[in-house]
Amino acid sequence: xxxxxxxxxxxxxxxxxxxxxxxxxxxxxxxxxxxxxxxxxxxxxxxxxxxxxxxxxxxxxxxxxxxxxxxxxxxxxxxxxxxxxxxxxxxxxxxxxxxxxxxxxxxxxxxxxxxxxxxxxxxxxxxxxxxxxxxxxxxxxxxxxxxxxxxxxxxxxxxxxxxxxxxxxxxxxxxxxxxxxxxxxxxxxxxxxxxxxxxxxxxxxxxxxxxxxxxxxxxxxxxxxxxxxxxxxxxxxxxxxxxxxxxxxxxxxxxxxxxxxxxxxxxxxxxxxxxxxxxxxxxxxxxxxxxxxxxxxxxxxxxxxxxxxxxxxxxxxxxxxxxxxxxxxxxxxxxxxxxxxxxxxxxxxxxxxxxxxxxxxxxxxxxxxxxxxxxxxxxxxxxxxxx
Numbered sequence: 001x002x003x004x005x006x007x008x009x010x011x012x013x014x015x016x017x018x019x020x021x022x023x024x025x026x027x028x029x030x031x032x033x034x035x036x037x038x039x040x041x042x043x044x045x046x047x048x049x050x051x052x053x054x055x056x057x058x059x060x061x062x063x064x065x066x067x068x069x070x071x072x073x074x075x076x077x078x079x080x081x082x083x084x085x086x087x088x089x090x091x092x093x094x095x096x097x098x099x100x101x102x103x104x105x106x107x108x109x110x111x112x113x114x115x116x117x118x119x120x121x122x123x124x125x126x127x128x129x130x131x132x133x134x135x136x137x138x139x140x141x142x143x144x145x146x147x148x149x150x151x152x153x154x155x156x157x158x159x160x161x162x163x164x165x166x167x168x169x170x171x172x173x174x175x176x177x178x179x180x181x182x183x184x185x186x187x188x189x190x191x192x193x194x195x196x197x198x199x200x201x202x203x204x205x206x207x208x209x210x211x212x213x214x215x216x217x218x219x220x221x222x223x224x225x226x227x228x229x230x231x232x233x234x235x236x237x238x239x240x241x242x243x244x245x246x247x248x249x250x251x252x253x254x255x256x257x258x259x260x261x262x263x264x265x266x267x268x269x270x271x272x273x274x275x276x277x278x279x280x281x282x283x284x285x286x287x288x289x290x291x292x293x294x295x296x297x298x299x300x301x302x303x304x305x306x307x308x309x310x311x312x313x314x315x316x317x318x319x320x321x322x323x324x325x326x327x328x329x330x331x332x333x334x335x336x337x338x339x340x341x342x343x344x345x346x347x348x349x350x351x352x353x354x355x356x357x358x359x360x361x362x363x364x365x366x367x368x369x370x371x372x373x374x375x376x377x378x379x380x381x382x383x384x385x386x387x
Contacts, residue, residue, distance in 0.1 A: 003127040013148045020044040020144035027131045032123035034292045045141035048133045049110040061109045072096045106139045118151035158216045168205030171234040194221040206325045254312045257331040267354045280304035283337040291330040332385035
């Protein structure tokens, strides 16, 4: 017998408890406007999770935790695609992970994905009784009550941390002494992942929005860094949302990236012909899943480029505190994804040639607003996108 409902009327802890006490076997699907997840139960215990959020895929989870290097992960993913094997199995076969640790990694991945659900205030759920993934995809059973206790604890702690932190529009930067004496400071793995997002231009709300760690872990890292005196508030400098000519800046940003995509697409068409359209679609779908708030409702035009006019209007409808950096981050990731696909299809030399063409095309536009874009971190983001 199936169960359906909304998280606004039935809380996630109550739903999990119902399935656990009833010793249910089947798959629970939970979705909101941004993503969806599936949690498989067997005799009331959790035995599998899956998520549409790319940052929760096993490879990205292992990368964030420092359990594999980016080079090793790329190698393993390529072998997995070629041989049709699961990532965990490939890592073991390549000698990149001990076989005895894979089950533990999968369990931790499942737990983190479920903890993220406790922050969902709205959404829909449905339970399909009897449906389970293949036996080979199941993880050792996880007790539901321990997850409920930890998830509830995290949400309570998050609420307390939010009360202690400065307002979300507060811009943060790393203190100068930290930049010069980093060896004297001990950072946790979580703090190391959050530090690159703190550049003196992003507000707390922007940092949390762009972090792949989720709201709880990112907020905790920011609070701990502030408490340790590693971070400080920026005063006297407006954030992107407070600049009087922000619509003009957003328009310039769109114009620059539109030219970048023209160069990439021209190279793809010249080298691949009709296959270029499929490459553009693959790149766009990948980044659309990663930035649903920005790209929801945006489609590719007939020339395989995003609808930039609609994207500009969409960005202006977003909260001022996040829109510039969300737009910049989303477009930069799309450029990077396109260049990666171009490199895989045509080789490193074609990628280098394309980057040279891009730099020549956008140099005059970047020079026009050099001080503004530098202040807002765009120069750093561009370098990262064109690596």
